[in-house]
Amino acid sequence: xxxxxxxxxxxxxxxxxxTKVISSEVxxxxxxxxxxxxxxxxxxxxxxxxxxxxGGHSSIIAEEALYRKGGLACVNPILDPGISLSHGALKEINxxxxxxxxxxxxxxxxxVKTGDVLLLGSAYGVNVVTIEAALEAKQRGVTxxxxxxxxxxxSVDRNHPGRHKSKKNLYEVADITIxxxxxxxxxxxxxxxxxxxVSPIGTIMQCAVFQALVALVVDKLVKRxxxxxxxxxxxxxxxxxxxxxxxxxxxxxxxxx
Amino acid sequence: xDGFEFYKETVVELLDSIARMExxxxxxxADIVATALKEDKLIHVFGTGGHSFMAAExxxxxxGGLVPVNPIFEQGVTTTHGALRSTMLxxxxxxxxxxxxxxxxxxxxxxxxxxxxxxxxxxxDAAIEGKKRGCQxxxxxxxxxxxKVPPSHPARHPSKRNLFxxxxxxxxxxxxxxxxxxxxxLNGLQQKVGPVxxxxxxxxxxxIVITVAxxxxxxxxxxxxxxxxxxxxxxxxxxxxxxxxFNRIKHL
Numbered sequence: 001x002x003x004x005x006x007x008x009x010x011x012x013x014x015x016x017x018x019t020k021v022i023s024s025e026v027x028x029x030x031x032x033x034x035x036x037x038x039x040x041x042x043x044x045x046x047x048x049x050x051x052x053x054x055g056g057h058s059s060i061i062a063e064e065a066l067y068r069k070g071g072l073a074c075v076n077p078i079l080d081p082g083i084s085l086s087h088g089a090l091k092e093i094n095x096x097x098x099x100x101x102x103x104x105x106x107x108x109x110x111x112v113k114t115g116d117v118l119l120l121g122s123a124y125g126v127n128v129v130t131i132e133a134a135l136e137a138k139q140r141g142v143t144x145x146x147x148x149x150x151x152x153x154x155s156v157d158r159n160h161p162g163r164h165k166s167k168k169n170l171y172e173v174a175d176i177t178i179x180x181x182x183x184x185x186x187x188x189x190x191x192x193x194x195x196x197x198v199s200p201i202g203t204i205m206q207c208a209v210f211q212a213l214v215a216l217v218v219d220k221l222v223k224r225x226x227x228x229x230x231x232x233x234x235x236x237x238x239x240x241x242x243x244x245x246x247x248x249x250x251x252x253x254x255x256x257x
Numbered sequence: 258x259d260g261f262e263f264y265k266e267t268v269v270e271l272l273d274s275i276a277r278m279e280x281x282x283x284x285x286x287a288d289i290v291a292t293a294l295k296e297d298k299l300i301h302v303f304g305t306g307g308h309s310f311m312a313a314e315x316x317x318x319x320x321g322g323l324v325p326v327n328p329i330f331e332q333g334v335t336t337t338h339g340a341l342r343s344t345m346l347x348x349x350x351x352x353x354x355x356x357x358x359x360x361x362x363x364x365x366x367x368x369x370x371x372x373x374x375x376x377x378x379x380x381x382d383a384a385i386e387g388k389k390r391g392c393q394x395x396x397x398x399x400x401x402x403x404x405k406v407p408p409s410h411p412a413r414h415p416s417k418r419n420l421f422x423x424x425x426x427x428x429x430x431x432x433x434x435x436x437x438x439x440x441x442x443l444n445g446l447q448q449k450v451g452p453v454x455x456x457x458x459x460x461x462x463x464x465i466v467i468t469v470a471x472x473x474x475x476x477x478x479x480x481x482x483x484x485x486x487x488x489x490x491x492x493x494x495x496x497x498x499x500x501x502x503f504n505r506i507k508h509l
Contacts, residue, residue, distance in 0.1 A: 080342075081332045081333070081338045082332060082333040082346070087332045088359050088507075090359055091355055091356065091358075091359035094355065094358070094359075095354065095355020095356075095358060095359065096333075096352070096355050098355075099349055099351045099352050099355070100349075100351065101348075101349045101350075101351075102346070102349060102352070105342065105345035105346050105349065106342070108345055109339055109341055109342040109345065255339065
Protein backbone atom coordinates (compact mmCIF):
# COMPACT_ATOMS: atom_id res chain seq x y z
CA UNK A 1 0.00 0.00 0.00
CA UNK A 2 1.19 3.45 -0.78
CA UNK A 3 1.63 5.23 2.53
CA UNK A 4 2.15 8.97 2.38
CA UNK A 5 4.68 10.27 4.83
CA UNK A 6 2.84 12.96 6.81
CA UNK A 7 5.94 15.08 7.15
CA UNK A 8 6.54 15.10 3.39
CA UNK A 9 2.84 15.64 2.80
CA UNK A 10 3.01 18.80 4.89
CA UNK A 11 6.14 20.11 3.21
CA UNK A 12 4.79 19.38 -0.25
CA UNK A 13 1.59 21.22 0.56
CA UNK A 14 3.61 24.24 1.59
CA UNK A 15 5.57 23.94 -1.66
CA UNK A 16 2.44 23.90 -3.76
CA UNK A 17 0.94 26.86 -1.91
CA UNK A 18 4.16 28.81 -2.49
CA THR A 19 3.99 27.88 -6.18
CA LYS A 20 0.47 29.30 -6.32
CA VAL A 21 1.73 32.56 -4.81
CA ILE A 22 4.54 32.74 -7.35
CA SER A 23 2.21 32.10 -10.28
CA SER A 24 -0.47 34.58 -9.41
CA GLU A 25 0.61 37.16 -6.84
CA VAL A 26 3.61 38.90 -8.36
CA UNK A 27 1.54 41.77 -9.73
CA UNK A 28 -0.08 42.30 -6.31
CA UNK A 29 3.31 42.13 -4.62
CA UNK A 30 4.61 44.73 -7.10
CA UNK A 31 1.68 47.05 -6.48
CA UNK A 32 2.05 46.72 -2.71
CA UNK A 33 5.81 47.20 -2.85
CA UNK A 34 5.39 50.40 -4.88
CA UNK A 35 3.01 51.85 -2.29
CA UNK A 36 5.29 50.90 0.59
CA UNK A 37 8.39 52.24 -1.14
CA UNK A 38 6.62 55.57 -1.76
CA UNK A 39 5.77 55.75 1.92
CA UNK A 40 9.30 54.99 3.04
CA UNK A 41 10.69 57.59 0.67
CA UNK A 42 8.52 60.18 2.36
CA UNK A 43 9.51 59.20 5.89
CA UNK A 44 10.85 62.71 6.43
CA UNK A 45 7.41 64.10 5.70
CA UNK A 46 6.10 62.00 8.60
CA UNK A 47 4.67 59.07 6.67
CA UNK A 48 4.99 55.73 8.49
CA UNK A 49 4.78 52.13 7.28
CA UNK A 50 3.06 49.93 9.91
CA UNK A 51 2.74 46.16 10.03
CA UNK A 52 0.09 44.46 12.16
CA UNK A 53 -1.33 40.97 12.41
CA UNK A 54 -4.52 41.49 14.43
CA GLY A 55 -5.06 38.11 16.00
CA GLY A 56 -3.36 35.40 18.00
CA HIS A 57 -1.09 33.70 15.52
CA SER A 58 -1.57 36.47 12.96
CA SER A 59 0.52 38.63 15.27
CA ILE A 60 3.57 36.58 14.31
CA ILE A 61 3.91 38.57 11.07
CA ALA A 62 4.77 41.70 13.07
CA GLU A 63 7.39 39.73 15.00
CA GLU A 64 8.93 38.87 11.63
CA ALA A 65 9.02 42.58 10.94
CA LEU A 66 10.57 43.46 14.27
CA TYR A 67 14.34 43.91 14.62
CA ARG A 68 15.22 40.95 12.46
CA LYS A 69 18.48 40.59 10.52
CA GLY A 70 17.82 41.47 6.92
CA GLY A 71 14.63 43.29 7.84
CA LEU A 72 13.67 46.89 7.30
CA ALA A 73 14.35 49.14 10.26
CA CYS A 74 11.96 51.82 8.99
CA VAL A 75 8.84 49.81 9.82
CA ASN A 76 6.53 50.15 12.81
CA PRO A 77 5.69 46.59 13.85
CA ILE A 78 2.49 46.80 15.84
CA LEU A 79 2.66 44.17 18.56
CA ASP A 80 -0.25 44.68 20.87
CA PRO A 81 0.21 42.55 24.01
CA GLY A 82 -3.51 41.91 24.22
CA ILE A 83 -3.91 40.88 20.60
CA SER A 84 -1.15 38.30 20.67
CA LEU A 85 -0.45 34.95 22.28
CA SER A 86 1.95 36.30 24.85
CA HIS A 87 -0.54 37.38 27.50
CA GLY A 88 -2.98 34.54 27.44
CA ALA A 89 -3.76 32.71 24.23
CA LEU A 90 -7.23 31.68 25.37
CA LYS A 91 -8.08 35.21 26.38
CA GLU A 92 -7.12 36.63 23.02
CA ILE A 93 -8.51 34.04 20.68
CA ASN A 94 -11.72 33.37 22.58
CA UNK A 95 -12.44 36.94 23.53
CA UNK A 96 -10.31 40.02 23.09
CA UNK A 97 -10.06 39.89 19.30
CA UNK A 98 -13.86 40.29 19.24
CA UNK A 99 -14.03 43.45 21.36
CA UNK A 100 -15.35 46.44 19.43
CA UNK A 101 -13.24 49.52 19.72
CA UNK A 102 -10.04 47.63 20.50
CA UNK A 103 -8.57 48.06 17.03
CA UNK A 104 -9.30 51.76 17.07
CA UNK A 105 -7.44 52.13 20.38
CA UNK A 106 -4.42 50.30 18.98
CA UNK A 107 -4.34 52.46 15.84
CA UNK A 108 -4.64 55.56 18.03
CA UNK A 109 -1.87 54.39 20.33
CA UNK A 110 0.49 53.72 17.44
CA UNK A 111 -0.55 57.01 15.85
CA VAL A 112 -1.64 55.47 12.55
CA LYS A 113 -2.64 58.53 10.56
CA THR A 114 -3.52 59.96 7.16
CA GLY A 115 -0.86 59.22 4.57
CA ASP A 116 0.53 56.19 6.37
CA VAL A 117 0.53 52.66 4.99
CA LEU A 118 -0.84 49.80 7.09
CA LEU A 119 0.00 46.22 6.17
CA LEU A 120 -2.49 43.88 7.81
CA GLY A 121 -1.61 40.20 7.99
CA SER A 122 -4.51 37.88 8.70
CA ALA A 123 -4.82 34.60 6.89
CA TYR A 124 -8.45 34.14 7.93
CA GLY A 125 -9.32 37.82 7.43
CA VAL A 126 -12.61 37.87 9.37
CA ASN A 127 -12.26 38.74 13.07
CA VAL A 128 -13.55 41.94 14.64
CA VAL A 129 -10.15 43.46 15.35
CA THR A 130 -8.90 42.87 11.80
CA ILE A 131 -11.90 44.28 9.99
CA GLU A 132 -12.22 47.19 12.38
CA ALA A 133 -8.54 47.98 11.86
CA ALA A 134 -8.94 47.95 8.08
CA LEU A 135 -12.12 50.05 8.06
CA GLU A 136 -10.82 52.52 10.63
CA ALA A 137 -7.52 52.89 8.80
CA LYS A 138 -9.27 53.56 5.49
CA GLN A 139 -11.42 56.16 7.19
CA ARG A 140 -8.24 57.92 8.27
CA GLY A 141 -6.85 58.04 4.76
CA VAL A 142 -4.40 55.21 5.33
CA THR A 143 -3.56 52.85 2.46
CA UNK A 144 -4.38 49.31 3.56
CA UNK A 145 -2.45 46.38 2.17
CA UNK A 146 -3.58 42.90 3.16
CA UNK A 147 -1.77 39.59 3.22
CA UNK A 148 -4.68 37.21 3.54
CA UNK A 149 -6.44 34.20 2.10
CA UNK A 150 -9.70 35.13 0.37
CA UNK A 151 -10.57 31.45 0.02
CA UNK A 152 -10.35 31.05 3.78
CA UNK A 153 -12.45 34.18 4.41
CA UNK A 154 -15.13 32.94 2.04
CA SER A 155 -15.29 29.62 3.86
CA VAL A 156 -16.39 31.39 7.07
CA ASP A 157 -20.15 31.82 7.31
CA ARG A 158 -21.20 35.46 6.89
CA ASN A 159 -23.16 35.17 10.12
CA HIS A 160 -20.38 33.64 12.20
CA PRO A 161 -20.50 35.23 15.71
CA GLY A 162 -16.80 35.98 15.62
CA ARG A 163 -17.20 38.26 12.61
CA HIS A 164 -17.15 42.04 12.55
CA LYS A 165 -20.63 43.53 12.48
CA SER A 166 -20.10 44.62 8.86
CA LYS A 167 -19.65 40.93 7.95
CA LYS A 168 -16.88 42.00 5.58
CA ASN A 169 -13.75 40.05 4.76
CA LEU A 170 -10.34 41.68 4.89
CA TYR A 171 -9.75 41.22 1.16
CA GLU A 172 -12.99 43.15 0.50
CA VAL A 173 -11.77 46.16 2.48
CA ALA A 174 -8.07 46.37 1.66
CA ASP A 175 -6.75 48.58 -1.13
CA ILE A 176 -4.33 45.89 -2.25
CA THR A 177 -4.56 42.19 -1.38
CA ILE A 178 -1.85 39.59 -1.68
CA UNK A 179 -3.18 36.05 -1.53
CA UNK A 180 -1.32 33.77 0.86
CA UNK A 181 -3.32 30.73 -0.30
CA UNK A 182 -3.97 29.42 3.19
CA UNK A 183 -6.67 26.78 2.64
CA UNK A 184 -9.92 26.75 4.64
CA UNK A 185 -9.22 25.02 7.94
CA UNK A 186 -5.54 26.01 7.85
CA UNK A 187 -4.40 22.51 8.90
CA UNK A 188 -3.45 20.46 5.85
CA UNK A 189 -2.32 16.95 6.82
CA UNK A 190 -4.81 14.11 6.96
CA UNK A 191 -3.61 11.38 9.30
CA UNK A 192 -5.28 8.00 8.69
CA UNK A 193 -7.48 7.16 11.64
CA UNK A 194 -8.02 10.78 12.69
CA UNK A 195 -10.96 12.90 11.60
CA UNK A 196 -9.34 16.24 12.14
CA UNK A 197 -6.48 17.49 9.97
CA VAL A 198 -3.29 18.61 11.65
CA SER A 199 -0.38 20.97 10.99
CA PRO A 200 -1.52 24.43 9.90
CA ILE A 201 0.39 26.32 7.17
CA GLY A 202 -0.92 29.80 8.01
CA THR A 203 2.17 31.22 9.68
CA ILE A 204 4.57 29.92 7.04
CA MET A 205 2.51 31.29 4.17
CA GLN A 206 1.79 34.67 5.75
CA CYS A 207 5.44 35.16 6.68
CA ALA A 208 6.73 33.88 3.34
CA VAL A 209 4.61 36.41 1.49
CA PHE A 210 5.72 39.11 3.90
CA GLN A 211 9.42 38.46 3.43
CA ALA A 212 8.96 38.25 -0.34
CA LEU A 213 7.32 41.65 -0.17
CA VAL A 214 10.16 43.10 1.88
CA ALA A 215 12.72 41.93 -0.70
CA LEU A 216 10.74 43.64 -3.43
CA VAL A 217 10.36 46.86 -1.46
CA VAL A 218 14.09 47.07 -0.80
CA ASP A 219 14.85 46.35 -4.46
CA LYS A 220 12.57 49.16 -5.56
CA LEU A 221 14.11 51.59 -3.09
CA VAL A 222 17.63 50.78 -4.26
CA LYS A 223 16.58 51.17 -7.92
CA ARG A 224 15.24 54.60 -6.96
CA UNK A 225 18.65 55.51 -5.60
CA UNK A 226 17.96 55.05 -1.89
CA UNK A 227 19.63 52.59 0.48
CA UNK A 228 17.03 51.77 3.12
CA UNK A 229 18.01 50.93 6.69
CA UNK A 230 18.38 47.18 7.12
CA UNK A 231 18.98 45.52 10.49
CA UNK A 232 22.26 43.68 10.98
CA UNK A 233 22.35 40.58 13.15
CA UNK A 234 23.10 41.72 16.69
CA UNK A 235 25.13 38.56 17.18
CA UNK A 236 27.61 39.36 14.42
CA UNK A 237 30.77 41.22 15.24
CA UNK A 238 29.96 44.86 14.76
CA UNK A 239 26.29 44.06 14.52
CA UNK A 240 25.10 46.02 17.51
CA UNK A 241 27.10 49.07 16.41
CA UNK A 242 25.68 48.91 12.89
CA UNK A 243 22.21 48.85 14.34
CA UNK A 244 22.87 51.67 16.74
CA UNK A 245 22.13 54.52 14.37
CA UNK A 246 18.81 52.96 13.45
CA UNK A 247 18.00 52.29 17.09
CA UNK A 248 18.68 55.93 17.87
CA UNK A 249 16.29 56.99 15.15
CA UNK A 250 13.50 54.53 15.78
CA UNK A 251 13.62 53.45 19.46
CA UNK A 252 11.27 56.15 20.65
CA UNK A 253 9.21 56.23 17.49
CA UNK A 254 8.27 52.55 17.31
CA UNK A 255 6.84 51.23 20.55
CA UNK A 256 7.71 47.57 20.00
CA UNK A 257 11.39 48.28 19.47
CA UNK B 258 3.60 74.39 56.18
CA ASP B 259 5.54 73.21 53.15
CA GLY B 260 4.40 70.64 50.61
CA PHE B 261 6.31 67.85 52.28
CA GLU B 262 4.57 68.37 55.61
CA PHE B 263 1.18 68.98 54.05
CA TYR B 264 1.35 65.69 52.13
CA LYS B 265 2.30 63.80 55.24
CA GLU B 266 -0.43 65.41 57.32
CA THR B 267 -3.02 64.77 54.65
CA VAL B 268 -2.09 61.12 54.21
CA VAL B 269 -2.16 60.55 57.98
CA GLU B 270 -5.57 62.23 58.19
CA LEU B 271 -6.96 60.14 55.36
CA LEU B 272 -5.63 56.88 56.81
CA ASP B 273 -7.20 57.89 60.08
CA SER B 274 -10.59 58.56 58.54
CA ILE B 275 -10.45 55.24 56.70
CA ALA B 276 -9.70 53.50 59.98
CA ARG B 277 -12.63 55.24 61.65
CA MET B 278 -15.22 55.12 58.89
CA GLU B 279 -14.37 51.98 56.93
CA UNK B 280 -13.46 49.58 59.73
CA UNK B 281 -16.83 47.90 59.82
CA UNK B 282 -16.83 47.35 56.06
CA UNK B 283 -13.24 46.11 56.10
CA UNK B 284 -14.38 43.66 58.74
CA UNK B 285 -17.26 42.45 56.56
CA UNK B 286 -14.93 42.09 53.59
CA ALA B 287 -12.55 40.09 55.77
CA ASP B 288 -15.43 37.78 56.76
CA ILE B 289 -16.18 37.16 53.11
CA VAL B 290 -12.54 36.45 52.32
CA ALA B 291 -12.05 34.20 55.35
CA THR B 292 -15.13 32.15 54.44
CA ALA B 293 -13.93 31.75 50.86
CA LEU B 294 -10.50 30.63 52.03
CA LYS B 295 -12.06 27.97 54.25
CA GLU B 296 -13.86 26.67 51.17
CA ASP B 297 -10.59 26.58 49.21
CA LYS B 298 -11.73 29.35 46.86
CA LEU B 299 -9.51 31.94 45.25
CA ILE B 300 -9.47 35.64 46.00
CA HIS B 301 -9.27 37.40 42.65
CA VAL B 302 -7.95 40.94 42.70
CA PHE B 303 -8.49 43.18 39.70
CA GLY B 304 -7.17 46.73 39.56
CA THR B 305 -9.15 48.05 36.67
CA GLY B 306 -7.14 50.83 35.13
CA GLY B 307 -3.77 52.58 35.12
CA HIS B 308 -2.22 52.54 38.58
CA SER B 309 -5.13 50.56 40.09
CA PHE B 310 -3.16 47.55 38.87
CA MET B 311 -0.94 48.04 41.92
CA ALA B 312 -3.72 46.74 44.16
CA ALA B 313 -3.30 43.29 42.66
CA GLU B 314 0.47 43.54 43.01
CA UNK B 315 0.17 44.61 46.65
CA UNK B 316 -1.85 41.54 47.54
CA UNK B 317 0.05 39.01 45.49
CA UNK B 318 3.04 36.86 46.48
CA UNK B 319 3.87 39.31 49.21
CA UNK B 320 5.81 38.57 52.38
CA GLY B 321 3.03 38.59 54.95
CA GLY B 322 0.37 38.40 52.27
CA LEU B 323 -2.32 35.82 51.62
CA VAL B 324 -1.34 32.94 49.39
CA PRO B 325 -4.61 32.10 47.59
CA VAL B 326 -4.70 35.46 45.81
CA ASN B 327 -5.20 35.36 42.06
CA PRO B 328 -4.04 38.67 40.61
CA ILE B 329 -5.78 39.68 37.43
CA PHE B 330 -2.86 41.36 35.72
CA GLU B 331 -4.62 42.55 32.61
CA GLN B 332 -1.88 44.17 30.55
CA GLY B 333 -4.32 46.30 28.58
CA VAL B 334 -5.36 48.26 31.63
CA THR B 335 -2.05 48.83 33.33
CA THR B 336 0.53 51.47 32.62
CA THR B 337 3.15 48.77 32.03
CA HIS B 338 2.22 48.01 28.44
CA GLY B 339 1.56 51.47 27.16
CA ALA B 340 0.16 54.06 29.51
CA LEU B 341 -1.73 56.00 26.84
CA ARG B 342 -3.03 52.72 25.50
CA SER B 343 -4.37 51.73 28.90
CA THR B 344 -6.43 54.91 29.14
CA MET B 345 -8.09 54.01 25.84
CA LEU B 346 -8.62 50.32 26.55
CA UNK B 347 -10.07 50.83 30.03
CA UNK B 348 -12.92 52.65 28.32
CA UNK B 349 -14.01 49.70 26.19
CA UNK B 350 -17.27 48.00 27.12
CA UNK B 351 -17.02 44.25 26.64
CA UNK B 352 -13.35 44.06 27.56
CA UNK B 353 -13.76 42.80 31.11
CA UNK B 354 -15.84 39.73 30.21
CA UNK B 355 -13.14 37.78 28.34
CA UNK B 356 -10.66 38.71 31.06
CA UNK B 357 -12.74 37.22 33.88
CA UNK B 358 -13.48 34.19 31.72
CA UNK B 359 -9.77 33.70 31.14
CA UNK B 360 -8.89 33.81 34.82
CA UNK B 361 -11.61 31.31 35.65
CA UNK B 362 -13.43 33.71 37.96
CA UNK B 363 -16.32 31.62 39.19
CA UNK B 364 -18.94 30.50 41.63
CA UNK B 365 -18.03 31.00 45.27
CA UNK B 366 -14.90 33.00 44.55
CA UNK B 367 -14.23 36.49 45.80
CA UNK B 368 -13.56 39.30 43.35
CA UNK B 369 -11.97 42.46 44.66
CA UNK B 370 -12.38 45.30 42.16
CA UNK B 371 -10.07 48.15 42.96
CA UNK B 372 -10.34 51.46 41.16
CA UNK B 373 -10.25 54.75 43.01
CA UNK B 374 -12.06 56.68 40.27
CA UNK B 375 -14.70 53.98 39.94
CA UNK B 376 -16.22 55.05 36.64
CA UNK B 377 -14.54 53.43 33.62
CA UNK B 378 -16.06 50.65 31.52
CA UNK B 379 -13.71 47.88 32.58
CA UNK B 380 -14.35 48.70 36.25
CA UNK B 381 -18.13 48.64 35.99
CA ASP B 382 -18.17 45.60 33.68
CA ALA B 383 -15.79 43.70 35.98
CA ALA B 384 -18.10 44.06 38.97
CA ILE B 385 -21.19 43.17 36.95
CA GLU B 386 -19.52 40.16 35.33
CA GLY B 387 -18.07 39.04 38.63
CA LYS B 388 -21.50 38.98 40.18
CA LYS B 389 -22.93 37.17 37.14
CA ARG B 390 -20.31 34.50 37.63
CA GLY B 391 -21.33 33.93 41.20
CA CYS B 392 -18.66 35.88 43.07
CA GLN B 393 -18.89 37.90 46.19
CA UNK B 394 -17.76 41.30 44.93
CA UNK B 395 -15.76 43.67 47.11
CA UNK B 396 -15.14 47.14 45.71
CA UNK B 397 -12.47 49.59 46.81
CA UNK B 398 -13.13 53.03 45.40
CA UNK B 399 -13.66 56.71 46.11
CA UNK B 400 -17.24 57.91 46.20
CA UNK B 401 -16.06 61.51 46.37
CA UNK B 402 -14.28 61.29 43.07
CA UNK B 403 -16.98 59.36 41.22
CA UNK B 404 -19.69 61.75 42.33
CA LYS B 405 -17.79 64.76 41.06
CA VAL B 406 -17.41 63.37 37.53
CA PRO B 407 -20.34 64.37 35.30
CA PRO B 408 -22.43 61.61 33.70
CA SER B 409 -21.30 62.67 30.24
CA HIS B 410 -17.57 62.23 30.87
CA PRO B 411 -16.01 60.06 28.10
CA ALA B 412 -14.28 57.83 30.64
CA ARG B 413 -17.63 56.60 31.93
CA HIS B 414 -19.25 53.22 31.35
CA PRO B 415 -22.23 53.55 28.98
CA SER B 416 -24.58 53.01 31.93
CA LYS B 417 -23.01 56.05 33.64
CA ARG B 418 -23.02 54.09 36.91
CA ASN B 419 -20.44 54.39 39.70
CA LEU B 420 -18.66 51.40 41.18
CA PHE B 421 -19.57 52.39 44.72
CA UNK B 422 -23.28 52.38 43.90
CA UNK B 423 -23.54 49.14 41.96
CA UNK B 424 -26.02 46.64 43.33
CA UNK B 425 -23.61 43.94 42.19
CA UNK B 426 -21.11 45.03 44.83
CA UNK B 427 -21.52 43.16 48.12
CA UNK B 428 -19.19 45.33 50.16
CA UNK B 429 -17.86 48.70 49.11
CA UNK B 430 -14.94 50.15 51.00
CA UNK B 431 -14.34 53.82 50.41
CA UNK B 432 -10.68 54.68 49.96
CA UNK B 433 -11.33 58.34 50.75
CA UNK B 434 -9.31 59.56 47.81
CA UNK B 435 -10.10 63.22 47.23
CA UNK B 436 -11.27 64.30 43.78
CA UNK B 437 -8.32 64.26 41.37
CA UNK B 438 -6.09 62.19 43.65
CA UNK B 439 -3.26 64.73 44.09
CA UNK B 440 -3.54 66.77 47.30
CA UNK B 441 -0.75 69.35 47.50
CA UNK B 442 -1.50 72.75 46.00
CA LEU B 443 1.64 74.74 45.22
CA ASN B 444 1.83 78.41 44.35
CA GLY B 445 2.38 78.92 40.66
CA LEU B 446 1.16 75.47 39.65
CA GLN B 447 -2.40 74.90 38.54
CA GLN B 448 -2.30 71.12 38.94
CA LYS B 449 -1.86 69.73 42.47
CA VAL B 450 0.97 67.32 43.17
CA GLY B 451 1.25 64.34 45.51
CA PRO B 452 -1.32 61.65 44.67
CA VAL B 453 -2.56 59.54 47.58
CA UNK B 454 -4.57 56.70 46.01
CA UNK B 455 -1.88 54.00 46.08
CA UNK B 456 -1.09 54.54 49.75
CA UNK B 457 -4.75 54.56 50.75
CA UNK B 458 -5.70 51.47 48.75
CA UNK B 459 -2.63 49.53 49.90
CA UNK B 460 -3.52 50.39 53.48
CA UNK B 461 -7.04 49.03 53.06
CA UNK B 462 -5.89 45.84 51.37
CA UNK B 463 -3.36 45.10 54.07
CA UNK B 464 -5.89 45.80 56.83
CA ILE B 465 -8.20 43.31 55.13
CA VAL B 466 -5.44 40.70 55.11
CA ILE B 467 -4.56 41.35 58.76
CA THR B 468 -8.21 41.08 59.78
CA VAL B 469 -8.62 37.85 57.80
CA ALA B 470 -5.59 36.36 59.50
CA UNK B 471 -6.89 37.31 62.95
CA UNK B 472 -10.34 35.90 62.23
CA UNK B 473 -8.97 32.59 60.98
CA UNK B 474 -6.58 32.23 63.92
CA UNK B 475 -9.46 32.90 66.31
CA UNK B 476 -11.17 29.90 64.70
CA UNK B 477 -8.11 27.73 65.20
CA UNK B 478 -7.11 27.88 61.53
CA UNK B 479 -3.64 28.89 60.41
CA UNK B 480 -4.08 31.27 57.47
CA UNK B 481 -1.99 30.64 54.35
CA UNK B 482 0.55 33.46 54.36
CA UNK B 483 3.66 33.84 52.22
CA UNK B 484 6.99 34.08 53.96
CA UNK B 485 9.67 36.29 52.52
CA UNK B 486 11.98 34.51 50.12
CA UNK B 487 14.61 36.92 51.35
CA UNK B 488 14.86 35.75 54.97
CA UNK B 489 16.32 32.56 56.43
CA UNK B 490 13.85 29.69 56.15
CA UNK B 491 11.42 31.63 53.97
CA UNK B 492 11.75 29.55 50.85
CA UNK B 493 11.24 26.33 52.80
CA UNK B 494 8.04 27.59 54.37
CA UNK B 495 6.75 28.67 50.95
CA UNK B 496 7.45 25.40 49.25
CA UNK B 497 4.15 23.72 50.09
CA UNK B 498 2.16 26.77 48.99
CA UNK B 499 3.95 26.89 45.66
CA UNK B 500 3.11 23.25 45.06
CA UNK B 501 -0.55 23.79 45.91
CA UNK B 502 -1.11 26.94 43.92
CA PHE B 503 1.33 26.97 41.02
CA ASN B 504 -1.23 25.50 38.63
CA ARG B 505 -4.19 27.39 40.05
CA ILE B 506 -2.79 30.90 39.99
CA LYS B 507 -1.85 32.01 36.49
CA HIS B 508 0.84 34.50 37.44
CA LEU B 509 2.53 32.41 40.10
